[in-house]
Amino acid sequence: MANGQYQKLVNSTQILRELRSGPKSRNYFVQNLKVQPSTVTYTLNRLKDLKLVKDSNLISEDNHIKGRKSTQVLLNKEFGVVFGVDLLVDSFKVIISYIDGTLFTKIDEPFNDVIITEQKGTEKRFKQCLNYILSIIEAKCCNTRILGGCISVAAIINFDGLTVSKSLTHDIVNVNISDIVHKKKYPVYLENDANCASIKYKKDSYDSFLYSLVRTYYNHILPDGVPVLGVGMGIVINGKLFRGWDSKAGEFVNFVYQEGKQNKQLDIDNKELMQLNDNKASLKLFINNYVDKLLFTNALLNPRTIYLGGDSEIWNDNILKCIRERFPEKSEDEIKNTFCFSFLKHTEDDIAYGASQLMLDFLFHMPYLNSQKQTWEQNSSPILNGI
Numbered sequence: 001m002a003n004g005q006y007q008k009l010v011n012s013t014q015i016l017r018e019l020r021s022g023p024k025s026r027n028y029f030v031q032n033l034k035v036q037p038s039t040v041t042y043t044l045n046r047l048k049d050l051k052l053v054k055d056s057n058l059i060s061e062d063n064h065i066k067g068r069k070s071t072q073v074l075l076n077k078e079f080g081v082v083f084g085v086d087l088l089v090d091s092f093k094v095i096i097s098y099i100d101g102t103l104f105t106k107i108d109e110p111f112n113d114v115i116i117t118e119q120k121g122t123e124k125r126f127k128q129c130l131n132y133i134l135s136i137i138e139a140k141c142c143n144t145r146i147l148g149g150c151i152s153v154a155a156i157i158n159f160d161g162l163t164v165s166k167s168l169t170h171d172i173v174n175v176n177i178s179d180i181v182h183k184k185k186y187p188v189y190l191e192n193d194a195n196c197a198s199i200k201y202k203k204d205s206y207d208s209f210l211y212s213l214v215r216t217y218y219n220h221i222l223p224d225g226v227p228v229l230g231v232g233m234g235i236v237i238n239g240k241l242f243r244g245w246d247s248k249a250g251e252f253v254n255f256v257y258q259e260g261k262q263n264k265q266l267d268i269d270n271k272e273l274m275q276l277n278d279n280k281a282s283l284k285l286f287i288n289n290y291v292d293k294l295l296f297t298n299a300l301l302n303p304r305t306i307y308l309g310g311d312s313e314i315w316n317d318n319i320l321k322c323i324r325e326r327f328p329e330k331s332e333d334e335i336k337n338t339f340c341f342s343f344l345k346h347t348e349d350d351i352a353y354g355a356s357q358l359m360l361d362f363l364f365h366m367p368y369l370n371s372q373k374q375t376w377e378q379n380s381s382p383i384l385n386g387i
Contacts, residue, residue, distance in 0.1 A: 009367045009384055011035065011043045016052065016075070016364050016383075020101065023056045023072035044073060050386055052079050052099075075100040080145035082363065083137050084196065084355025086152050089120060089169055089217075092133055095352040096140065099147065101360060105140055106349075121171030126164070130180055134188070147363060147382065148187040150355040152196040154215065154230060156247050161189030161376025165247065168226045169217060189376045191358060193351050194250055195241050198234025199361065200354035201307055205239035209304045210250075212294065213351075214312035216276075229273045229311075231290065233297070243375065252293060284322075287315060291322045298339055305340045309347040316343040 014033050018024055029040045047053040054076040077098035086093040094107035111129060118125035130151065137149065155167030164175045181188040198211035211234040217226075233250035235242040243249050268289060272282040290312075298306055308316065320343070323335050330338065344350075362376075363383045 006367065008043070008046075011039060012047060013364060013366050013384065015040075015043055015047065017366075019053060019073070019075045020360070020364065023074040025072045026070060050079075051076055052383070077102065080147040081141055082147050082356050082359040083149040084152065084352045084357070084359060085133055085149065086193065086196075086351040086355070087129065087133065088154075092129070093349065093352040094133065094137060095349065095356045096137065097356045097360070099360065099363070101357070104144070106352075107136060107140065109136075123172055123175045126170055126172050126175055127177065127180060130177060134180075134184070146186045148359050149189075150196065150359045150362075151188065151190050152193045152351045152355045153190055154193045154232070155190075156251065157190045157192050159243065159247060159375050161191065164190060169230070171226070187362075187379075187382060189359075189362075191355060192232065192234070192243075192247075192250070194232035194234040195243070196234070196352075196355040196358055197309055197347070197350040198236050198241070198307070198354065199358045200350050202236055202239065202357075203304075207239050207304060208237050208301075209307065210235055210297065210301065211307045211309055211350075212312065213310040214290075214308075214315075216311045227270050227273055229276070229286075235301070237301075241375075241377075283315070283318065287318045287322045291319060291326075294341075295323075295339065303340060305342045307342045307344055309344045309350055313343070313345055313347060319343075 011033075015029055018029065018032070026037070026040050026044065029035065030037050033040075044053060048055075052075065053073050055071045056074045057071065059071060077100045079099050081096050081098055081104045083094055083096045091108075091110040096104040096106070098104055111132070115132060116125065116128055118128045133151075134149075138146065153164060153167055154169045155172075156165040157163070158165050162176055162178050162181065164170070164172055164177075166173050177188075177190065193215070194211060194213040197213050198209070201209065201211060213232045213234065215230045215232075217228050217230070231252040233252055235250050268282075268286055272279070272285060275282040276286055277283075294306060308319065312319070319341075320332065320335070323339065323341075324330070324332070327335060327338075335341075358377075362379075363381050365377060365381060367381075367384055
């Protein structure tokens with residue numbers, strides 16, 4: 001890529017990224033991006049031609065030097081939408097957002113066995129569910145341009161974003177969806193559910209934090225031997241998802257074999273996990289085991305905070321009590337500040353919402369000079385291709 005073309009991409013991307021937080025004046029870009037006024041004018045005109053940005057009715061307060069008022073510019077939400085999906089075995093949630101991050105619509109449906117006819121735990125069913133979801137989204141957006149989407153799955157996802165390496169809940173291994181997404185006019189990628197949920201809480205491009213996702217599957221039909229409770233962790237370091245060497249970072253895996261059958265996330269068998277809501281001893285065993293791993297992870301990575309989301313919110317009081325018992329000399333506020341826990345509420349849409357935000361991050365990511373693609377997020381953005 002020629003340096004001149006690359007610089008145009010960088011200038012355009014910087015402005016688009018700044019506009020994600022709201023309308024900005026031309027002088028704002030000059031001052032904060034350290035570029036010439038002529039460069040800002042040229043870049044904004046190109047973005048307007050593409051209908052990515054437009055003038056607002058807001059008057060700039062920082063540009064009266066020339067004796068005339070100027071308006072701020074903002075992202076043109078009519079340019080298109082992105083979607084994020086939380087794909088479960090029996091149901092799915094979808095968040096569809098405009099490019100400025102505001103909500104377009106939300107979908108929350110169970111799978112209908114009359115429509116989804118393939119047997120659970122098969123590649124055919126997984127792809128049938130995926131095709132069905134995409135058809136629903138396309139129907140909802142029939143008059144609106146779809147820019148891309150992210151499908152969240154409780155699974156280990158390959159770096160290419162197109163392959164489920166392993167999913168216990170869906171009971172599938174090495175399932176590639178290229179045959180589905182390559183037929184689409186917009187990009188679609190897979191991502192781990194905890195990774196998606198974490199993106200909702202990213203504050204800026206330098207943020208480092210964790211999102212611990214607990215999910216219970218008591219009412220789901222699961223394959224034999226699959227735990228009814230799963231624990232995953234989204235790890236964000238310096239604003240980037242950390243996936244580990246082979247995409248298994250944050251899987252909360254305990255490498256102790258139970259009867260030689262499977263790696264477990266916790267030192268608790270499935271029978272005890274089934275009794276968490278009815279047996280205080282089992283619940284206490286789980287909470288202690290869970291807190292052990294959270295405290296170790298906190299000490300190891302020193303994040304800004306650890307968000308506790310998913311079904312863990314029903315046990316927040318038990319988790320806090322467990323920590324207080326271990327550190328009786330500390331007050332509740334001291335415990336929260338020392339161990340950086342953020343006890344979340346109403347997290348049922350975190351995964352789908354975070355997946356849609358992850359797709360926006362992809363659309364507005366800074367272009368790379370080299371051709372090496374380590375993750376799907378480093379692929380060429382369809383928005384950048386048009387600049």
